[in-house]
Amino acid sequence: MxxxxxxxxxxxxxxxxxxxxxxxxxxxxxxxxxxxxxxxxxxxxxxxxxxxxxxxxxxxxxxxxxxxxxxxxxxxxxxxxxxxxxxxxxxxxxxxxxxxxxxxxxxxxxxxxxxxxxxxxxxxxxxxxxxxxxxxxxxxxxxxGPGVLTDRPEPRIKILEDDFIKVKRQAKPKLHINENIVDVNYEIFINNKENNTSEIINEVHSMRYxxxxxxxxxxxxxxxxxxxxxxxxxxxxxxxxxxxxxxxxxxx
Ligand SMILES: C[S@@+](CC[C@H](N)C(=O)[O-])C[C@H]1O[C@@H](n2cnc3c(N)ncnc32)[C@H](O)[C@@H]1O
CATH class of the missing domain: 3.40.50.150 (Vaccinia Virus protein VP39)
Incomplete structure (x- = not known):
């Protein structure tokens, strides 16, 4: 997948x-x-x-x-x-x-x-x-490239919710300077508010500048x-x- x-x-x-x-x-x-x-x-x-x-x-x-x-x-x-x-x-x-x-x-x-x-x-x-x-x-x-290399990617947290779920997404970027790539490692924590169950999704997005x-x-x-x-x-x-x-x- x-x-x-x-x-x-x-x-x-x-x-x-x-x-x-x-x-x-x-x-x-x-x-x-x-x-x-x-x-x-x-x-x-x-x-x-x-x-x-x-x-x-x-x-x-x-x-x-x-x-x-x-x-x-x-x-x-x-x-x-x-x-x-x-x-x-x-x-x-x-x-x-x-x-x-x-x-x-x-x-x-x-x-x-x-x-x-x-x-x-x-x-x-x-x-x-x-x-x-x-x-x-x-x-x-x-x-x-000039923006990414001047203001280097930093870890960030984004939290959002609606009536059904609450999502907390942590992004940890890793710069591969000779590849022109930033691997953004995401940990996404999802809480289902209706039944109070949770799951965690880990993803890597490789972004080229x-x-x-x-x-x-x-x-x-x-x-x-x-x-x-x-x-x-x-x-x-x-x-x-x-x-x-x-x-x-x-x-x-
Ligand atoms: C950040 S999302 C942007 C989606 C949409 N353009 C928007 O503005 O909401 C990036 C999208 O690119 C699609 N994508 C990335 N590489 C692709 C490829 N080689 N062929 C088709 N879709 C691709 C992903 O599946 C994803 O939906």
């Missing part, structure tokens, strides 16, 4: 404080910098439980989402079963193929940093390229032009305080 299968159960609670609506508005404004279209088709790579996809459909977009985790996709399908503008597929984004062409391909919330071999990065960028129309846009974010020239190289190799390179949720050039960066690339 891959690490996201167990994670799916608690994912939406853990990120219930995440501003998905604000992120979709931000991505929409990045898209609008390069396109006059009012509505567009989207392929969302690593769509998770489909929250961005559903919010994009409120902007009249049709969205197909792909994720390798069957649990994430079944949660997405269950949550948004009434939304005819959404389709979800279980597949790795490194070899996904549905022979459709979209106006935009997105990949949001560090999905690219999970592609930590060079070969998986190249394959994922090819997936994006092969599913875009000419002049289509590829928008994704990733962990940014990237540098600008490296991303440019991979994108150009795959057939893209880099249009914008911003600190996440801003229109500013990234700097050593930026942990998360977003790129807008165009299929040429």
């Amino acid at each position: 891959d690490k996201f299968n167990l994670y799916a159960k608690y994912y939406d609670l853990l990120y219930s404080d995440k501003d998905y609506q604000g992120e979709v508005e931000y991505i929409n404004s990045l898209i609008k910098l390069n396109s006059n279209q009012n509505n567009y088709t989207i392929l969302d790579l690593g769509c998770g439980t489909g929250i961005h996809a559903n919010l994009f459909s409120n902007l009249n977009c049709q969205v197909d989402g792909v994720d390798m985790s069957p649990q994430m996709i079944s949660r997405a399908k269950e949550r948004y079963s009434g939304n005819v503008d959404l389709n979800f597929y279980v597949n790795s984004i490194t070899d996904f193929k549905n022979n459709k062409h979209y106006d935009v391909v997105t990949s949001l919330f560090h999905v690219m940093s999970y592609q930590n071999t060079n070969s998986d990065v190249i394959k994922t960028f090819k997936t994006a390229y092969n599913h875009l129309k000419k002049d289509g846009l590829f928008v994704f974010d990733f962990w940014y 990237f540098f600008k020239k490296e991303i440019e190289f991979y994108l150009e190799y795959a057939g893209f032009n880099v249009e914008h390179f911003y600190e996440w949720m801003t229109f500013k050039e990234p700097n050593t305080k930026s942990w998360n960066v977003v790129v807008v690339a165009k299929k040429v």
